[in-house]
Amino acid sequence: MLDKIGIAKRIAREIQDGYYVNLGIGIPTLCANYIPEGMHVVLQSENGILGMGPFPFEGDEDADLINAGKQTVTLLPGSSLFDSAMSFGMIRSQKVDLTILGAMEVSEEGDIANWKIPGKMVKGMGGAMDLVASAKNIIVAMQHVNKAGESKLLPKCSLPLTGLRCVKRIVTELATVDVIHGRGFKLIERAPGISVEQIKNATAGRLIIEGEIPEMQIS
């Protein structure tokens, strides 16, 4: 079973040289730490940065330079700054190669719910609806089951949707799964030490198992 860092490491393997990547808050943010050496990737932050760098050294924090999670960050050489309309313009026009975000639920069709739980305080969707509606390649980082032990990979989402038919791949503590439109969740890899049976039991939506399912390679 993977921990959060394991999930981040596995997803980082999806990043290719030359990619522009938008990382959501939480596990997705961790992915930045595991981009292979020598690979040149530019991180987009939807509040208006391309070329976001790591957190500043203590004492170098600048209130004018934050990421979409409101954390103080830095700029790397070759970065650029822009307003929010251009930022979401480049997201809508699919210039961002890969978007990694968290989810509460994903359906067999690739629908995603990650912004609202009825009965709980609604904080807002922020940029999530824009990202999922436009991104050409969306990978979800999440737990396979929620704290109540219920599967988060469902035939249909029960929570209010963030977007329709948009998720391509899901990486959880148990498995890597692809969304095959019209068919269901296709099992791609098992997490180290996890059996196909365990994944099956944790998946409420239709799980497609074809041939031998390899174990994930994580450095």
Added chain:
Amino acid sequence: MLDKIGIAKRIAREIQDGYYVNLGIGIPTLCANYIPEGMHVVLQSENGILGMGPFPFEGDEDADLINAGKQTVTLLPGSSLFDSAMSFGMIRSQKVDLTILGAMEVSEEGDIANWKIPGKMVKGMGGAMDLVASAKNIIVAMQHVNKAGESKLLPKCSLPLTGLRCVKRIVTELATVDVIHGRGFKLIERAPGISVEQIKNATAGRLIIEGEIPEMQIS
């Protein structure tokens, strides 16, 4: 009867302190020379300038700094440069206070034709259709009659239109005339030495004459 400079001088009186003004090619451009001293006016050029200055001194011409008529120009202190989308954005959102342009024909309804003569080579509308469709205050500088002696102030335009119901005021070599929607051309002023009768004869559209018509004041 006014010459071109006279028309430009008369129109310059419409400009108020603090105005942002877009001047078309021809007579409108001349207006810039007659803005009263001490009045602060910012000229917009739709290719991407606010704060356009006079022509450069000989030898200071810069191929990267031209106006919408492709003439070399200069920048005044407080100027700004921007792309064509923002330029027409500020035109469409009516941030430009006054637009002065030429016309081939204007109708009683304020329709304007100034871009195309059937049978002749069409050069294109450039920014004219955007300007007339959006500007909140449009003054036309033109001759009252064409070279064939026909009135250019018509019940309806005969040439292909540039825009509908947009012209507020017309200044010609003979008169200042306002467009009153649903009523016609209202005579406001006579050019020096011109009689109401002469203006009547030169106006094919309905001319409204109410009370004594004063002669224009031109410095």
Added chain:
Amino acid sequence: MNKTVSNAEEAIRGITDGMTLMLGGFGLCGIPENCITALVKAGTKNLTCISNNAGVDDFGLGLLLQSKQVRKMIASYVGENAEFERQMLSGELDVELVPQGTLATRCMAAGYGMPAIFTPAGVGTEVAIGKEVRNFNGKDYLMEMAFDADFAIVKAWKGDTMGNLIYRDTARNFNPLMAMAGKITIAEVEHLVEPGELDPNHIHTPGIYIHRIFQGSNYEKRIEQRTVRKK
């Protein structure tokens, strides 16, 4: 063409009960601190505020919420504010949640004289309820309307007396968009200079959009999430 006013109190003159205001900023970054303080002092009520966030309890837009001056909040994310939650649950405060890109683009549309825009954000979600859905090239889009704001209040780094503005780093965010969108736009800046001191190639907001400008004072520029690494 000098648009300078002496301070925030003078800048916000004409903002009256029931008006719609746009306020720049993302989180607490690039917010018009001086004008918010002046609005609290003025006590203007029943405001509709369009801003990406709602501040925190004791800073930013949160101050206007504390003093119960806001009737309706239009934002994309309002998570950091307990008083906000209380007012929303009690029904004192109307909240309209708008996807962040939609919020930005509806501001831009107003500034660009475009009555509406199309975006795929929110298709198939509750955001789409009551909105026109239109298919272009096989993809569904929502038609979203341009905002209509009586005043826009923005914060820039540098400005000149003619209203030209330059923002700094991610304090740019919604500010240039809202600057274009207000019927009347107020800019507060950290450094107010004379015309000619800013490079015309580097202006982010041309002065034509700005009606009043002043140099603010005592900027706190609070950091919401101070994240650092060790040297």
Added chain:
Amino acid sequence: MNKTVSNAEEAIRGITDGMTLMLGGFGLCGIPENCITALVKAGTKNLTCISNNAGVDDFGLGLLLQSKQVRKMIASYVGENAEFERQMLSGELDVELVPQGTLATRCMAAGYGMPAIFTPAGVGTEVAIGKEVRNFNGKDYLMEMAFDADFAIVKAWKGDTMGNLIYRDTARNFNPLMAMAGKITIAEVEHLVEPGELDPNHIHTPGIYIHRIFQGSNYEKRIEQRTVRKK
């Protein structure tokens, strides 16, 4: 993330007969001189060119017209070009005239992922023929579609190897809009520098939009209307 190519010939690789190209510039100001020369040399045919103007007979886009490589021209003003006129009248060349603001905004729409925009320009004129007219708040607007270009070719003043661009004065014009709109975008620059040399606050076109960049040479930067005053 080095997007540098060695020259214009390499930059235009993949542009084939029948493609749609956007070319930046207003008149002869800010045009991609090197790429135009390379396209003439390559002899690519049946191009659809989207550009505000069509150059003059012996410079700019006029060179592509002289060599009869253009099948269709989409522009707002084409007045300075005798060969253009001849080809248009003879039917060799299709011409679609688009209001300048509509042209600019249709480029921006493509770059911003908006399938269509609304503008009042052209309502009630022949430009409106066949287009949807829609009334918002009592005013009529045309719905105009985003452009779809295989390649955009732009000219900037400075650029870095990651594709970040800064334009100079009115040579900006359509360039940043078209840069965002091309499926593949080529930038030629007068000065190519290393990442980190350009101030990120002053970038007009972020590198994400640029696929290939090179430092051009032998810029003529011809002036169309040399207007001066005496010292």
